[in-house]
Amino acid sequence: MPRVDYVGVHFSNKDIGWAVGGLGALIKTTDGGANWKTIQTNITVPILKIRSINGQTVIASGYSGLILRSTDGGEIFTQVESGLGAGFDLWGLEIVNDTLGWACGATALLKTTDGGESWQIINIPGYTGNLWWIDFMNENYGFVAADGKVLKTTDGGNNWEIIQAGDDRPLYCINIIDSSHIAAAGYGGTNYSAKNIYSNDGGYTWIHGGNLTTEEVNCIKYVSADTGYLVMSNVSAWKTTNRGTEWTTIQGISDTYELQILENINEIIGYSAGTGLKISKTENGYENWERLIMNDNFSDVCFVSEEKGFALGNYNVLYKTTDGGINWTAKGVLGSCITFIDSLKGFIGSSGAIWKTTDGGNNWYITNGANGASKIFIKNETTGWAIRDNIIYKTTDSGDNWFTQFTAPTSVRFTSIYFVDSLYGWTANLGGRPYKTTNGGIEWVQQTNLDLWITNDIYFENYTKGWIIDKTSWSALKKTIDGGLNWIKIPDVLNPFKFHFFPDSNHWLISGTPQKYITEDGGFSWIDITSDIPSIFTSFRSVTNKLGFAAGGLGLLLRYDDTAYVPVELNSFTAVAVGNNILLSWSTSSELNNSAFQIERSTDKTNWRTIGFIEGNNTTIELNNYSFIDSLFKNNSQKLFYRLKQIDFTGTFKYSNTIKVEIGIPSKFFLSQNYPNPFNPITQIKYSIKENGLVSIRVFDVLGKEVAILIKEERPAGEHEVNFDGSNLSSGIYFYTITANDFHQTKKMLLIK
Structure with missing residues (x-):
C-alpha cells in the first residue's frame, strides 16, 4: 500500500470504497475498509478526489488537470483528456448520475455528459477566480465554493448566479443540506476564526458561525439542517448542533481532508481521509471514529522469536504480535x-x-x-x-x-553506544568527537585526535576492527582496523544512517536516506538493496539469519525472508601464481550445512567456467583451510579472475568476492622457505617481487652478525631464485632477510654438516 497522505475518500456503498492521495496513490476496499488493495494508476501527481454513483463507473481528479476513469468498479483506470494542463489542479469533483458529472479547480469548471468519457470547459461570465468545491443536490441544483463567493445554478449549469458569501475570504468546501439550507467553510487567518457560514434561504444570504480555530476548513458535512461536522488543517474535528453558531471538538479523527457521510442507508456510517495514511470509519455515531489502517510512525521493532515481537508507535502505543506480524494488539x-x-x-x-x-x-x-x-x-x-x-x-x-x-558536556548528544565485551566500548554522538572506554565505562576518553564531529552509529567486531557512520561533512561509512586510531571511508556505501544486525556477525544491513545496503561477508562487500525496501524503513531486527522484521513511518511493518542466505563465514580468499599454476587458498571460521565449494574462473569477469569442486565440512565452528591448484598449461591469458560458489545441502548458494591474478607478474612480494632445509652445504632461496626495484638478500647468524650478501642489485618484477653456499660456515641456525622496496621479510634455515 502506498504510504502517502490520503486526501480523498469515497464509498459507493457501505462496503466498496476508494481512497486517493499523493504520488498517484489509489487504493480500494470491498469489505468496509478492513482490507485495502493498491490500484495501479501509473500516475505520479497527487490525486485529490474520487467519486462513483453506481459502483462501476469511477472517476478521479487531481493535479494538472488530471482525470482518471474506470468502468470495471475501480480496478483499471485510464487517463481522460481534460483540456487542462499544468497549473490547473482539479480540487472538486461531483458525479450526479450515470452520465452527468462536474469537476472544478484553479479557475476552471468542467462538465461531462457521457459518464466521464469526455469533458468540456464551462465559462462563467463575470467570474475568473478559483473554484474550490462543487456539490449538486440533483442534476439541476448545484453550488460551487469560490473566492469569497458561491456560484449557484438551478438549470444544470446552463446559467450561474454569482453570490457574495460573507466576507471575501475563500470558501474551500460547501454542502447542500437541502434546497434551502446550505453550509460552507474555508479560510482562517492569524487573527480570525476559520470562515464558516450558513444559509437558510438557498444561498442568497449568509450568517457567519463562530468559535473555530484559525486554521482553514477542509471539508464540511451536515447530517440534518441543524447538526454538522467539519475538519480542519490541524488535529481538530468539530461538531455543531445549532447550524454553526457554536462548535465543539470531537475525538478520533485529525489532520483530515475529506469526510463522507453515507446517505440513503439505515446505518450511521462515515469515512474520512487525511495526512499520514489516516483513513478512519464511524459506525456508531459521528463522534466515535476508529482508524482503518495502522499508520503509526514506528520508532523501533524487536522480535524475540519468529512469532513473537513488539513495535513502538508514535501514539504512546506498544504493539505486540504472537503470529509473526499478521495480527497486532496495542498496549499503552x-x-x-x-x-x-x-x-x-x-x-x-x-x-x-x-x-x-x-x-x-x-x-x-x-x-x-x-x-x-x-x-x-x-x-x-x-x-x-x-x-x-x-x-x-x-x-x-x-x-x-x-x-x-x-x-558529557551539554553540547554533546549521544546517538549510539556499543561494547565489544564488558570493558571495551565506544559511543557515537553529535556535537563532539566519539568517546571510548577500556574499563567498562569507569573512564570515558574523548578521541580528540579524530576529525569526527557528527556520528550517528557505531559497531566494533573486536578490539581493532570497527565501523562508524560519520555525518560530519557528508554521510559516510568509515572503517578502522587499528582500534579507532585511523578511519577509512568505504566508497561503495552512500548516505548511511544506522546499522542493523543478523545473528551472524558477518550478515548485516545499513539503512540510509534513501539507500539501503546488505553485507554477508562482514563488510568486505556491499549489495545495494534500496529498490527492495521502502524509504521509510527505520528499524530492523532479526531472530535468524534468514528472517527479520522492519518497521518505519506511516504504519510500515515488513517481514524479511532471505531464502538465498548461506551461513558460511569466509575469512579469506587469495590467489598466487606459482610457476605455471595458480594456488587458490581460502579459509572459513564456521560453516552451517555447507555441501561444497565450486571454483570458477573467468578472463573477463563476465563469462565464468567451473574448474573445480571441493567438498565442504557440513556444520562446524572450527577453522577450516581449503586450497585448489589451477593448471594453466592451456591458458594464454595474462589476467585471470576467480570466485567461489558456496553451496549448501538444499542447493542454495552464494558467490564470494572476485579476486584477480596477473600471470607472469607476481601479485605480491614473497619470500619462500629455502630448499632443502636443513641443508649441507648448498640451499636454494626463491623470491617474488611484483615491481621492478632494488633487491637485497642477506644472511645473519644467531648473534645478528652479517655472514653473507647473496644479492644487492636492481631486479625486474617476477619470480627469482638464488643459491646460498654455507661451506665456510659452521653448523647452526642462520637467518636470511629480503628487502625490496618497502617489503621486508626474514626466514630461518638450518645448516648441518
Whole structure:
C-alpha cells in the first residue's frame, strides 16, 4: 500500500470504497475498509478526489488537470483528456448520475455528459477566480465554493448566479443540506476564526458561525439542517448542533481532508481521509471514529522469536504480535527504543524513564535511576548501558537499577553506544568527537585526535576492527582496523544512517536516506538493496539469519525472508601464481550445512567456467583451510579472475568476492622457505617481487652478525631464485632477510654438516 497522505475518500456503498492521495496513490476496499488493495494508476501527481454513483463507473481528479476513469468498479483506470494542463489542479469533483458529472479547480469548471468519457470547459461570465468545491443536490441544483463567493445554478449549469458569501475570504468546501439550507467553510487567518457560514434561504444570504480555530476548513458535512461536522488543517474535528453558531471538538479523527457521510442507508456510517495514511470509519455515531489502517510512525521493532515481537508507535502505543506480524494488539506504553535479553526480559527507553518487563511484555514497570533512554545496549544477563542526551547510564543488576556513569558536556548528544565485551566500548554522538572506554565505562576518553564531529552509529567486531557512520561533512561509512586510531571511508556505501544486525556477525544491513545496503561477508562487500525496501524503513531486527522484521513511518511493518542466505563465514580468499599454476587458498571460521565449494574462473569477469569442486565440512565452528591448484598449461591469458560458489545441502548458494591474478607478474612480494632445509652445504632461496626495484638478500647468524650478501642489485618484477653456499660456515641456525622496496621479510634455515 502506498504510504502517502490520503486526501480523498469515497464509498459507493457501505462496503466498496476508494481512497486517493499523493504520488498517484489509489487504493480500494470491498469489505468496509478492513482490507485495502493498491490500484495501479501509473500516475505520479497527487490525486485529490474520487467519486462513483453506481459502483462501476469511477472517476478521479487531481493535479494538472488530471482525470482518471474506470468502468470495471475501480480496478483499471485510464487517463481522460481534460483540456487542462499544468497549473490547473482539479480540487472538486461531483458525479450526479450515470452520465452527468462536474469537476472544478484553479479557475476552471468542467462538465461531462457521457459518464466521464469526455469533458468540456464551462465559462462563467463575470467570474475568473478559483473554484474550490462543487456539490449538486440533483442534476439541476448545484453550488460551487469560490473566492469569497458561491456560484449557484438551478438549470444544470446552463446559467450561474454569482453570490457574495460573507466576507471575501475563500470558501474551500460547501454542502447542500437541502434546497434551502446550505453550509460552507474555508479560510482562517492569524487573527480570525476559520470562515464558516450558513444559509437558510438557498444561498442568497449568509450568517457567519463562530468559535473555530484559525486554521482553514477542509471539508464540511451536515447530517440534518441543524447538526454538522467539519475538519480542519490541524488535529481538530468539530461538531455543531445549532447550524454553526457554536462548535465543539470531537475525538478520533485529525489532520483530515475529506469526510463522507453515507446517505440513503439505515446505518450511521462515515469515512474520512487525511495526512499520514489516516483513513478512519464511524459506525456508531459521528463522534466515535476508529482508524482503518495502522499508520503509526514506528520508532523501533524487536522480535524475540519468529512469532513473537513488539513495535513502538508514535501514539504512546506498544504493539505486540504472537503470529509473526499478521495480527497486532496495542498496549499503552510510551517509548522510542526497545530491546530484549531473552523471551521474557526486555526494556523500553522513553523520554522520561526506562521500562522493564519480566513476563514477555505483558506487564511493564519503571526501573530506578534513569530519566529516560534513546538507546539501550545490553551486553549480558546483568550488565548494560543506556544513553540519553549527554548522559551514559549503566546497570549491573539486570536493569532494575541504573546509575549515571558519565556526563558529557551539554553540547554533546549521544546517538549510539556499543561494547565489544564488558570493558571495551565506544559511543557515537553529535556535537563532539566519539568517546571510548577500556574499563567498562569507569573512564570515558574523548578521541580528540579524530576529525569526527557528527556520528550517528557505531559497531566494533573486536578490539581493532570497527565501523562508524560519520555525518560530519557528508554521510559516510568509515572503517578502522587499528582500534579507532585511523578511519577509512568505504566508497561503495552512500548516505548511511544506522546499522542493523543478523545473528551472524558477518550478515548485516545499513539503512540510509534513501539507500539501503546488505553485507554477508562482514563488510568486505556491499549489495545495494534500496529498490527492495521502502524509504521509510527505520528499524530492523532479526531472530535468524534468514528472517527479520522492519518497521518505519506511516504504519510500515515488513517481514524479511532471505531464502538465498548461506551461513558460511569466509575469512579469506587469495590467489598466487606459482610457476605455471595458480594456488587458490581460502579459509572459513564456521560453516552451517555447507555441501561444497565450486571454483570458477573467468578472463573477463563476465563469462565464468567451473574448474573445480571441493567438498565442504557440513556444520562446524572450527577453522577450516581449503586450497585448489589451477593448471594453466592451456591458458594464454595474462589476467585471470576467480570466485567461489558456496553451496549448501538444499542447493542454495552464494558467490564470494572476485579476486584477480596477473600471470607472469607476481601479485605480491614473497619470500619462500629455502630448499632443502636443513641443508649441507648448498640451499636454494626463491623470491617474488611484483615491481621492478632494488633487491637485497642477506644472511645473519644467531648473534645478528652479517655472514653473507647473496644479492644487492636492481631486479625486474617476477619470480627469482638464488643459491646460498654455507661451506665456510659452521653448523647452526642462520637467518636470511629480503628487502625490496618497502617489503621486508626474514626466514630461518638450518645448516648441518
